[in-house]
Structure formats: C-alpha cells, structure tokens
Amino acid sequence: MSQQIGFIGGGQMAEALIKGIIASGLYKSEDVLISEPNESRRDHLETTYSVKAFYSNLPIFENCKIIILAVKPQTMGGLLEECKDRVQTQQIIVSVAAGLPISFYLNHIGKPDTKIIRVMPNTPALVMEGASALSRNKNVTDEELRAAEEIFLAVGEAVILDEVHLDAVTGLSGSGPAYVFSFVEALIDAGVKSGLTRAVSEKLALQTVSGSVKLLKESGEHPASLRGKVTSPGGTAITALHVLEKVGFHGIIMDIVESAVNRSKELGKS
Numbered sequence: 001m002s003q004q005i006g007f008i009g010g011g012q013m014a015e016a017l018i019k020g021i022i023a024s025g026l027y028k029s030e031d032v033l034i035s036e037p038n039e040s041r042r043d044h045l046e047t048t049y050s051v052k053a054f055y056s057n058l059p060i061f062e063n064c065k066i067i068i069l070a071v072k073p074q075t076m077g078g079l080l081e082e083c084k085d086r087v088q089t090q091q092i093i094v095s096v097a098a099g100l101p102i103s104f105y106l107n108h109i110g111k112p113d114t115k116i117i118r119v120m121p122n123t124p125a126l127v128m129e130g131a132s133a134l135s136r137n138k139n140v141t142d143e144e145l146r147a148a149e150e151i152f153l154a155v156g157e158a159v160i161l162d163e164v165h166l167d168a169v170t171g172l173s174g175s176g177p178a179y180v181f182s183f184v185e186a187l188i189d190a191g192v193k194s195g196l197t198r199a200v201s202e203k204l205a206l207q208t209v210s211g212s213v214k215l216l217k218e219s220g221e222h223p224a225s226l227r228g229k230v231t232s233p234g235g236t237a238i239t240a241l242h243v244l245e246k247v248g249f250h251g252i253i254m255d256i257v258e259s260a261v262n263r264s265k266e267l268g269k270s
C-alpha cells in the first residue's frame with residue numbers, strides 16, 4: 001500500500017489538515033485523496049490544493065495507509081457501517097469526530113485488530129494554531145502513532161495521551177476556544193462601556209490577548225510571574241485583579257472546565 005493519505009469528509013477540519021500537511025511538506029498534493037459527496041466542495045479542494053477528490057470512498061480504502069475520518073459524529077455510525085468491509089488490517093483509521101470513543105469504531109467495524117487513533121482537535125486548527133490530543137488502541141504501533149502526530153503538528157500543537165484523558169482535553173482545549181471568545185467579547189464590551197469605539201476596543205482587546213499569549217510562550221515564564229510584573233504597587237492592574245479574585249475568577253475557570261469535562265463523560269456514555 002502506498003504512502004498516500006486519505007480523507008473521508010472534505011469539510012472544514014479536513015481542509016485545515018490538508019492545507020497544513022501540504023504547506024509543511026509532509027505530503028505532496030498528489031498523495032492526498034479525499035472522498036466527499038458535495039461536488040462544489042470537491043471542486044474547491046481540487047482547485048485550491050491540487051489534490052484528488054472522489055464521490056466514492058472506495059479509492060481511499062484501496063490506496064491509503066492512513067485514513068482520516070472527518071465527518072460529523074452523527075454521520076459516523078452510518079459511514080462505518082457502509083465501509084467496514086473495506087477496512088484492511090494494515091490501515092490506520094484516524095478519527096477527528098468529537099466525543100466518540102475508540103470502542104465505537106471497533107464495535108461498528110467489527111474487526112478487533114483494526115488500528116484506531118482518536119483525536120480531539122480544536123477550532124483554531126482552521127488557522128494552523130490548533131491544539132490536538134491523540135489516543136490510540138493497542139493495535140497501533142509507536143511509529144504509526146508518530147506518523148499521525150505529524151499530521152496534527154502541521155496544524156498546531158499535539159500531545160499523545162491515554163484515551164481516559166480525552167474528556168479532560170475536551171473540557172480544556174476542545175471547548176476552550178468558546179471560553180476565550182467569551183472573554184474577548186467581554187473585554188471589548190468593557191472598552192466600549194469605558195468610552196472607546198467598538199472598532200478601537202476590538203483592535204486593542206484582540207492584540208492584548210494575542211500579545212499576552214506570545215509573551216507567555218516566548219518568555220517561558222509562569223503566568224503568575226508575568227502577572228506580578230504588570231501589577232505596580234497601588235496601581236490599576238492590582239486594583240482590577242482584586243475585583244477579579246473577589247468573584248473567584250480561578251474557581252470559576254476551574255468550575256467551567258470541570259463542567260465541560262463532566263458533560264463530555266455523559267455524552268461519551270450515551
């Protein structure tokens with residue numbers, strides 16, 4: 001079997017991964033195959049990335065060692081039923097569908113020796129700044145896992161974890177963009193309330209958040225240390241932080257992540 005990579009589902013997440021693996025040089029355009037029912041999506045992917053897009057998923061199963069399942073979780077069961085007889089033992093099935101456990105794929109495919117990697121990516125992968133966690137079943141070798149990790153490193157950061165930790169990942173990085181977007185929205189409104197125009201407030205809030213993250217990454221300093229450096233005695237920042245701590249900011253963040261983790265566990269069971 002060739003070193004071609006296949007995608008089943010050519011939507012947003014597949015496109016982000018395709019863009020990343022081609023731009024990083026991990027795969028050549030001609031080695032990327034996609035199956036996608038929507039003709040305009042197929043045309044778009046072929047035109048933009050010079051890849052091969054098919055209506056049927058048969059060419060993917062016939063040619064690719066790594067197969068990425070990038071359809072919505074609610075259509076995954078039907079897809080697996082449709083293609084379970086096509087899956088070969090040496091193929092690595094990598095799914096990015098949120099919430100579905102490895103056992104779901106094994107049960108549907110019905111072959112216990114199938115190699116499955118479950119990935120929890122997040123939305124910033126769409127702009128090559130994702131945070132993904134990968135878990136494998138026992139059939140996947142270290143080398144195969146590393147090959148899958150490379151794909152997600154092409155669109156951001158990636159970590160390898162036991163599947164038991166994927167609910168925590170869902171609560172932190174999977175759902176995390178929603179918390180950050182809410183925080184930024186509140187910051188913008190706060191600027192407007194203090195008399196700034198919305199356009200100015202948006203520009204300053206976004207740059208403050210992205211600049212602070214860049215400073216954290218590049219300095220390697222602990223957030224508490226950097227926070228200490230921007231709080232001068234009796235100044236504005238420490239006055240504002242006092243308000244933040246009175247409402248239990250740390251506790252609220254820990255509670256929201258914990259609630260998302262618990263919800264992820266509930267959804268996984270159902």
Ligand SMILES: NC(=O)c1ccc[n+]([C@@H]2O[C@H](COP(=O)([O-])OP(=O)(O)OC[C@H]3O[C@@H](n4cnc5c(N)ncnc54)[C@H](OP(=O)(O)O)[C@@H]3O)[C@@H](O)[C@H]2O)c1
Nearest residue numbers: 009010011012013036038070071072073096097098121123
């Ligand atoms: N987008 C994100 O930021 C994000 C983040 C984390 C995880 N994910 C996961 O990534 C997966 C894909 O999400 P997405 O946002 O990329 O969804 P999407 O944009 O809706 O893409 C899914 C694509 O798969 C196609 N499709 C449906 N059934 C198919 C089949 N049997 N064979 C081949 N293609 C089929 C759909 O076509 P039709 O539209 O014609 O049905 C659609 O173009 C989901 O499981 C989601 O949980 C996404």
